[in-house]
Amino acid sequence: MANSNDTSGRAVEDFLAEAEEIVDRLSTDLGTLGDCADSGECDPDLLNAIFRGAHSLKGLAGMFGFADIQQLSHNLENLLDSLRLGKIPLTNATMNILFDAMELLGSVVRGLGTGENFSSAIADAIQRLNDCATAQEGGGESPLQKLGLPEKVLNSLTEYEEHRLLENVKKGRTIYSIHASFSLMSFDQDLGEISEVLKKSGEVVSTLPSASATPESMIDFEILYGTDLALDDVTGLIDRDNVEVTRIGAAAAVPPAAVTPGNAEAVPATPQAPIPVSAEVPAPAGQGDDMTAKSMSRTVRVDIGKLDDLMNIVGELVLSHSIISMLATRMRLEGFSSLAIELGKAAKGLDRKLTELQKGVMEIRMIPVGQLFEKMARIVRKVSREQGKKVDLKTFGADTELDKLIIEDIADPMVHIIRNAIDHGLETTEERVAAGKPERGTIRLSSYQKGNHVVIEVSDDGRGFNIDKVKKKALEKGLIKTLEGVSDREALDFIFLPGFSTADKVSELSGRGVGMDVVKNNIAAVSGMVDIESIFGQGSKIIITLPITLAIIKALLVSTAGRTYALPITSVLETIIVTENDIDTVERKEVYQLRQTTLPLVRLERFFGVPRTKPTQAEFYVVVVGVAEKRLGVIVDDLMGQQDIVIKSLGDMFKGYRGITGAADLGDQRTILVLDVGGIIGEAFRSGG
Amino acid sequence: MKKILIAEDSSTMRSLLVATIESLGGYLVSEAASGFEALRLLPREPVDLIITDINMPDINGLELVSFVRGSENYRHIPLFIISTEGSERDREKGLALGANEYLVKPFDPARLQELIIQYTA
Numbered sequence: 001m002a003n004s005n006d007t008s009g010r011a012v013e014d015f016l017a018e019a020e021e022i023v024d025r026l027s028t029d030l031g032t033l034g035d036c037a038d039s040g041e042c043d044p045d046l047l048n049a050i051f052r053g054a055h056s057l058k059g060l061a062g063m064f065g066f067a068d069i070q071q072l073s074h075n076l077e078n079l080l081d082s083l084r085l086g087k088i089p090l091t092n093a094t095m096n097i098l099f100d101a102m103e104l105l106g107s108v109v110r111g112l113g114t115g116e117n118f119s120s121a122i123a124d125a126i127q128r129l130n131d132c133a134t135a136q137e138g139g140g141e142s143p144l145q146k147l148g149l150p151e152k153v154l155n156s157l158t159e160y161e162e163h164r165l166l167e168n169v170k171k172g173r174t175i176y177s178i179h180a181s182f183s184l185m186s187f188d189q190d191l192g193e194i195s196e197v198l199k200k201s202g203e204v205v206s207t208l209p210s211a212s213a214t215p216e217s218m219i220d221f222e223i224l225y226g227t228d229l230a231l232d233d234v235t236g237l238i239d240r241d242n243v244e245v246t247r248i249g250a251a252a253a254v255p256p257a258a259v260t261p262g263n264a265e266a267v268p269a270t271p272q273a274p275i276p277v278s279a280e281v282p283a284p285a286g287q288g289d290d291m292t293a294k295s296m297s298r299t300v301r302v303d304i305g306k307l308d309d310l311m312n313i314v315g316e317l318v319l320s321h322s323i324i325s326m327l328a329t330r331m332r333l334e335g336f337s338s339l340a341i342e343l344g345k346a347a348k349g350l351d352r353k354l355t356e357l358q359k360g361v362m363e364i365r366m367i368p369v370g371q372l373f374e375k376m377a378r379i380v381r382k383v384s385r386e387q388g389k390k391v392d393l394k395t396f397g398a399d400t401e402l403d404k405l406i407i408e409d410i411a412d413p414m415v416h417i418i419r420n421a422i423d424h425g426l427e428t429t430e431e432r433v434a435a436g437k438p439e440r441g442t443i444r445l446s447s448y449q450k451g452n453h454v455v456i457e458v459s460d461d462g463r464g465f466n467i468d469k470v471k472k473k474a475l476e477k478g479l480i481k482t483l484e485g486v487s488d489r490e491a492l493d494f495i496f497l498p499g500f501s502t503a504d505k506v507s508e509l510s511g512r513g514v515g516m517d518v519v520k521n522n523i524a525a526v527s528g529m530v531d532i533e534s535i536f537g538q539g540s541k542i543i544i545t546l547p548i549t550l551a552i553i554k555a556l557l558v559s560t561a562g563r564t565y566a567l568p569i570t571s572v573l574e575t576i577i578v579t580e581n582d583i584d585t586v587e588r589k590e591v592y593q594l595r596q597t598t599l600p601l602v603r604l605e606r607f608f609g610v611p612r613t614k615p616t617q618a619e620f621y622v623v624v625v626g627v628a629e630k631r632l633g634v635i636v637d638d639l640m641g642q643q644d645i646v647i648k649s650l651g652d653m654f655k656g657y658r659g660i661t662g663a664a665d666l667g668d669q670r671t672i673l674v675l676d677v678g679g680i681i682g683e684a685f686r687s688g689g
Numbered sequence: 690m691k692k693i694l695i696a697e698d699s700s701t702m703r704s705l706l707v708a709t710i711e712s713l714g715g716y717l718v719s720e721a722a723s724g725f726e727a728l729r730l731l732p733r734e735p736v737d738l739i740i741t742d743i744n745m746p747d748i749n750g751l752e753l754v755s756f757v758r759g760s761e762n763y764r765h766i767p768l769f770i771i772s773t774e775g776s777e778r779d780r781e782k783g784l785a786l787g788a789n790e791y792l793v794k795p796f797d798p799a800r801l802q803e804l805i806i807q808y809t810a
Contacts, residue, residue, distance in 0.1 A: 011701070011704065011705065011708070014700070014701045014704060015701050018699060018700060018701045049746075052744050052746070055744055055773055056698070056699045056702075056744070056773075058773055058794075059699070059702060059772075059773040059794035059795070060699060060701055060702060062773070062794055062795030063701075063702065063705055063794060063795040063796075065795075070795075152755060152759065155751075155755065155782060155785065155786055156749075156751040156752045156754070156755040156782070156786060157751070157782075158743065158744075158749050158751055158776070158779050158782075159776045159778045159779055161749070184728075184729065184732060187725070187728070187729075188725045188729075188747070191725075206749075206752065207747070207748050207752065208748070208752045208755060208756070209724075209728055209748060209752060209753075209755075209756040210755070210756055210759050210760070216732060216762075217732075219728060
C-alpha cells in the first residue's frame, strides 16, 4: 500500500515538514482548547480544526508507510471525532490524555530516522485514547429529517455538520437558510465577511455552493445558520442585496427549556485562559483557516541546505570581489591609472550589489523568535499542569528575527531553562501567598536585538537563588578554596559547572538529569553565551546572547606563532598594542590593566598548544573580546585586517575541540580556523577558578 | 492532454497525487488547496476529471460534489473522492451525491491510475 519505493526522498522530506507543521499547530490549538475546557463551552470550530489536523496527519502517514504515526493519529482522531460529535464530554482528564498523545506524536515525528523506538509508548497512548473514546457512545436516529431542510443541503452535510446542526436545534436556536449570490471573482471574500458577522451571534453550520440558475460569472451559496436571533435581525445583520434569509422548518417546535439570556450564551466566549499568551505571539492558526489556504500558494518551503549552498556561493563571490579590488589597486600602482579607476568603480558597484545579495539570502534564513516562543508556551502549559502551579506567560519582542538553525538549536536548552524556572524557580501557590506575592507566578520571555546579537531572556518571579547556599556548595565541591573574594556574580556562574547542584534533593537543578552545564554547552555550540542574574526572594533571569546568523560574518584575522585565525568581529571590542612589560601576573595568571579593570589574558598559541619556533616580537597585540558581560584579552603576534568569511563546519570529527567553531576559506587557497570566542572565554574563566 | 483538477488541503498529499497522475503521461493537473479554490478554478478551463478530499477548511468535499453534480456545466465530469477512511456515512453520501469513485487514503497509486485511465478514456 505505501509506495515508499517510488516516492523520492524529497517527498519524504515534504512529509516531515508538513507533519511537523501539523503537530506544532495541533499542539498550539490543543493548548487553547485546554484553556477553555475548564469552562465547558469551547469553540466547535477549534475542536473541528484539531480533528482535521489529526485526520490529515493520519492520511499522510499512511501514504508514506509510517505505521506508528498513522496508528497514533488514527486513535487520536477517533477520540477527537467522538468529542466533536458530542459523544463524549471534554473533561480535564480527556484533555490530559490528548496532551500526552500529542506530545508523543511530536516526539515520534521528530524522531523519524533517528531509529528511536516508540512502540511501547505508542501502544500505551493508544490504549488510553481508546479507553477514553469508548467511555460512552451515543446513538439514535437523526431527527434532522424533521427540520424540513432542502434535500440537497441535507445530503451534503458531513456527519460532523449534522451533529453541529443538531446541537443548535437542541439549544433551541432557530435554523436559517441564507441564500446568497456572489461574483465568482470575489465570493470567498464576500462569504468571509458574511460568515464573520454571522458567527458573532450564532454558528455557521455549512456552506453549500450551487451553480443553479446563475450566470457563468456568479456563484450561489446556501448557508445553514443557527442562532437565537429572529428573522428580521438576521436579515438586518447581513444587509446585502443579493442575500435572502429563510427560516427553516420546525426548529421552533423544540422550545428552549429555560430562557437563557440570549446572545450572551449564543457566542461561545473565550473564557479566562489560565495561561494568557500576550498578543506579541502570532495568533495560532486555529481561526484563520481561510488564511492557511491562501498562504499556501504564497510561501515556498525550501531545504535549508539549499540556502547554505547559496550562502557559500555568495561567500565565494565576496572573495572573488576582493581579488578584483586587489587587482585594481595593483593596476593603479603599476601605472594603468585610468583603467584602474574604471575597474575600481565597477568593483565598488559589485560590492554594493553583493552586500544586498548577502543580506537577501541571509534574511531568507531568518524566522521570528515568536515561533520558538509558541513552542515554549506549550512547555509552560505542560509543566505548570504537571506541577499544579498557576503560571502566566508573558512574551515580548516575538518578532525579533534569528537564523532558523540557531532557533532550532536553542529550543532544547530553552525547554530546560523554562522547566527549571517553573519546577524550581517558582514557589508553590501557598508559598507565594505566604511571601506576599501574587498567587500566579509569571514567566517572562523576551527577545531583542543588541548590535549583531540577539538576546533572549527567560525570567521568573520565583524564589531566586540563595547565593550563600551556592557558595557553600561550591566550597564543599572543592570548586573554590575560600569564600573570600568570591563575588555574588561569580558565585552564580558556578551553576553552569558540570555536576553542580545547590539542591538538597538531587533533582533541584536538573529536572531531567541534565544540568545547566549542558544548557551552556548547547548554547555555546551556536556561538552563544548564557548568563544568569538572580535576586533571592524575587526571581531569576537567564540571559542568552546569540549571534544573528552563523552563515557569513565579518572577521578579524590574526596571526600567532605563524598561523592565521579568524575572530568574529562581533565579539571583538578593541585591540591594544602591548609589550611584555605591560603584562602583570596575578595568582600565576597573566592579566592586563585595562583602564579601571583587570583583563584576564590568554596566549592563543598556548591555548591551542602550538609550538613557537620564533621568539615573540617586542610589540604584539591584545585583542579584547567579549560576549555578554565577560571580557578576555587574547594575545596574538599580529593583526592581518578584516574580511568577510563564510564559516564552514568542520564536521563531527572536530566536535570535541574547544575554542573552534569552524573553518573559513580565505580565497588565496588558504583555509584558516575560526575561533569560538564564547568557548575560549568559558575555558579561560574555568581554568582561572 | 487531459486535465485533472485536484482539491486537497495538504500540500504533501497534493504533490503525491500530482506525481501519481503525471507519471501516467498525457495529463495536466491543476491544484486547488481548498474547496473555494476549486470553485474558482473550475470555470477557467474544461476539466476531464475532478479528485477531491472530504475534509477541507472552507467547503467540504461533499459540498463540492453537490455543486458539481448540480451544475449544468460540470455535472458530466467524472469525480473521485479520496478521503481518509472514516465515516461510512460520508462515503455513502458522497456516492449518493454522484461521486464516481470513493478511494481511501492511503490510496494505492496503481489503482488510482487505473481509474483515471478508465474514466478519462
